[in-house]
Amino acid sequence: MSKGNSVLLEEWPFAVAVLTTLLFLLFGKPWLADFSNVWWLVLMSAWLFGAMMTSAFGVVRHAEALADKLGEPLGTLILTLAVTGMEVMMIAAIMYYDPSNATLARDAMFAVVMIVLNGMVGLSLLLGGLRYQEQIHNLQGANAFLAVILPLAVLGLVLPNFTVSTPGPILSSMQSMFLIVMSLVLYGVFLAIQTGVHRDYFVSPDVQGGPKATAAHTHIHGATRSVSYHTVLLLLYSVPVVVLSKQMAAPVNHVINSLDAPPALGGFIVSVLILSPEALTATRAALANELQRSVNILLGSVLASISLTIPIVLALAFLANRTIVLGLDSVDTTQLVLALGLSMLTFGSVRTNALLGAVHLLLFLTYLLLMFER
Numbered sequence: 001m002s003k004g005n006s007v008l009l010e011e012w013p014f015a016v017a018v019l020t021t022l023l024f025l026l027f028g029k030p031w032l033a034d035f036s037n038v039w040w041l042v043l044m045s046a047w048l049f050g051a052m053m054t055s056a057f058g059v060v061r062h063a064e065a066l067a068d069k070l071g072e073p074l075g076t077l078i079l080t081l082a083v084t085g086m087e088v089m090m091i092a093a094i095m096y097y098d099p100s101n102a103t104l105a106r107d108a109m110f111a112v113v114m115i116v117l118n119g120m121v122g123l124s125l126l127l128g129g130l131r132y133q134e135q136i137h138n139l140q141g142a143n144a145f146l147a148v149i150l151p152l153a154v155l156g157l158v159l160p161n162f163t164v165s166t167p168g169p170i171l172s173s174m175q176s177m178f179l180i181v182m183s184l185v186l187y188g189v190f191l192a193i194q195t196g197v198h199r200d201y202f203v204s205p206d207v208q209g210g211p212k213a214t215a216a217h218t219h220i221h222g223a224t225r226s227v228s229y230h231t232v233l234l235l236l237y238s239v240p241v242v243v244l245s246k247q248m249a250a251p252v253n254h255v256i257n258s259l260d261a262p263p264a265l266g267g268f269i270v271s272v273l274i275l276s277p278e279a280l281t282a283t284r285a286a287l288a289n290e291l292q293r294s295v296n297i298l299l300g301s302v303l304a305s306i307s308l309t310i311p312i313v314l315a316l317a318f319l320a321n322r323t324i325v326l327g328l329d330s331v332d333t334t335q336l337v338l339a340l341g342l343s344m345l346t347f348g349s350v351r352t353n354a355l356l357g358a359v360h361l362l363l364f365l366t367y368l369l370l371m372f373e374r
Contacts (some may be wrong), residue, residue, distance in 0.1 A: 012059075020048075026298065032251065051240060060277035076296035076297050078234075084308050086310070091108055103253070107267025117340070118274070118360045121343070122364055124285075129302065137352065149306065152182075152303075154340075163175060168325065176317075180314050199295070204293075205292075252312060285297070324328040342359065
């Protein structure tokens, strides 16, 4: 089989995603105008969801190939930035589709924190603990992640409830500008640490506690080609996810309104769409006894989501003259503080076990319950 044919066979998901995108751009408006027939709603939702997931897994596949080429921690950094970029673009697209949804960004960021710190961390630690009893990670790397996640999460999602310069859980223009600059500066400093002088913080330690400078991963991404090849394909695969997210907003909003579901369900669905491939990658790494890679993916995803979503969404709000609600209510604030506190305890030791995973998973179930039943 020639090289060209091999590439075409490998990238057939891209053809499916592009075809779906073109069809919905041409005919999506009438297709998504009437959901009175429940089977039509199911068909459209499943089609859009399947195409978006196909593209999202394509992004992850090429990000993992780049991880093999570039090593850690650049590999997982590329993955988290790619996934977060799709998340931010999806939020922006849905915000413009539904200008009245002022809480989407807040709900999506909170959902990312709950899904990752409770659900995905819990599943990875539980499965890894059941298979290996104990697993180790680099304590300094986890502490670096949490040291930036904690202040940004509290300043972005809790503090707006207590400011008095504006009514409601929103920030003033000056406060928003400061938060934008602070988020970008903190993340920029973190990236300099992660990819520069303290790169060894994000590499798995060996049994004796010293840094292990290898970057062996368990990937399923087919043949590895050039960096430019995988970079271009990664960017191309992300386009259908962003374009189709606007189309996906129609059935999601219809379901929320029809079932009288909480508005936060929209942010949860956005986060699940984006985080599913990352969850698979992190779980697979934990099962391969590569907990450090799981930690880099999971904590890096939370950090990138908060530090990049907040400034981009606030900037878009300035440009479009829209109000963005960031402050969580008392129930969600309690859950956020609990998740952050538990994560500090979990990653406060170099070793993890199945018990810690079980606790995180139970908090995730609590989050799902409280989304529907306050």
